[in-house]
Amino acid sequence: MSTSTTTSGPGPDLDEPLGGVPLTAGQLPRGAGTGLLVGAVALGLLLYFAADWTVAGSAVFAALAYTVVIYVWSRTVEGPRKAKDRLVTAVVTGAFLLALLPLISVIVTVISNGVERFDAEFFTHSMAGVAGEGGGIYHAIMGTLIITGLAAAISVPIGLLTAIYLVEYGKGKLAKAITFFVDVMTGIPSIVAGLFAYALFVMIFGPGVRMGLAGAVALSVLMIPTVVRSTEEMLKLVPNELREASYALAVPKWRTIVKVVLPTALAGIATGVTLAIARVIGETAPLLVTAGLADAMNTNPTDGRMTTLSVFSYYQYQNPGLFAEAAMERAWGAALILIIIVMLLNLIARIISKLFAPKTR
Numbered sequence: 001m002s003t004s005t006t007t008s009g010p011g012p013d014l015d016e017p018l019g020g021v022p023l024t025a026g027q028l029p030r031g032a033g034t035g036l037l038v039g040a041v042a043l044g045l046l047l048y049f050a051a052d053w054t055v056a057g058s059a060v061f062a063a064l065a066y067t068v069v070i071y072v073w074s075r076t077v078e079g080p081r082k083a084k085d086r087l088v089t090a091v092v093t094g095a096f097l098l099a100l101l102p103l104i105s106v107i108v109t110v111i112s113n114g115v116e117r118f119d120a121e122f123f124t125h126s127m128a129g130v131a132g133e134g135g136g137i138y139h140a141i142m143g144t145l146i147i148t149g150l151a152a153a154i155s156v157p158i159g160l161l162t163a164i165y166l167v168e169y170g171k172g173k174l175a176k177a178i179t180f181f182v183d184v185m186t187g188i189p190s191i192v193a194g195l196f197a198y199a200l201f202v203m204i205f206g207p208g209v210r211m212g213l214a215g216a217v218a219l220s221v222l223m224i225p226t227v228v229r230s231t232e233e234m235l236k237l238v239p240n241e242l243r244e245a246s247y248a249l250a251v252p253k254w255r256t257i258v259k260v261v262l263p264t265a266l267a268g269i270a271t272g273v274t275l276a277i278a279r280v281i282g283e284t285a286p287l288l289v290t291a292g293l294a295d296a297m298n299t300n301p302t303d304g305r306m307t308t309l310s311v312f313s314y315y316q317y318q319n320p321g322l323f324a325e326a327a328m329e330r331a332w333g334a335a336l337i338l339i340i341i342v343m344l345l346n347l348i349a350r351i352i353s354k355l356f357a358p359k360t361r
Contacts, residue, residue: 159227230272
């Protein structure tokens, strides 16, 4: 004997609250968020041009106005859950735009002030014999390339070999000590690196020494920790299965590192080295102490002073002389060239990473 019970009735009502929150709610009109954003931007521009507010004040007020309005409107129409989502989205987007604002401001300022001196004389002449208008940064460009190239030649082999030791061979107290000192050197102030290099060369050549090689040594002190850390992380990403497969074929460890590990991590290593060069190429404080300032061309890093773009820009701003306007134009022009060089180095790093990355199917 079996008994079956059948119940039938209407389905669940989607408008019925579940725990006090409706399952369905209204929606803001299409394009409401975009319209409010445009209105907030217009409000910020109005405050900047009509009310003489600062750029930062206008941007912050516009962002706060947009966030408050979109949250209140969404909570009224769509409910608290969707309103919270819109609130978090607005806060994150606003924080990103506010963080981007100083970068855009710096780029616009440097370009607008530095492009005025972009002429043939500026790139083909030095400051030798120039006391007023005219002159160029040819000697500073060459000094920057020479000193940075020497710093890379010193830092890359040391940093690469140190990272290989830490990942492939390092065990015990020595490896821990090296890791500790690398971490300490990562946060060392740049002026300390300059003073160290100056003291080292004073011991060798005597007081008052200024030369490009000393500047390269100072930059290498700042560059080596970055190379070590970036290379170490790339080597750790190489799968151990590749090493074990090589060892299974009776390949020595040094040959496994050279033929298997390094080629696999080559893209990341090259990218890290390029970014390390971009990090030190704009340093000023250590080069003020070690390389000094020169008005004429000097291509010998072991004989006399040598100027870089950052030092040249600093001195043109600090000591403009009687022709202050011409000096400021040269300072802005040198700063713009330095930014362009750093941008090119970052692009090269991306290209290297893409070209030499391990091909996978």
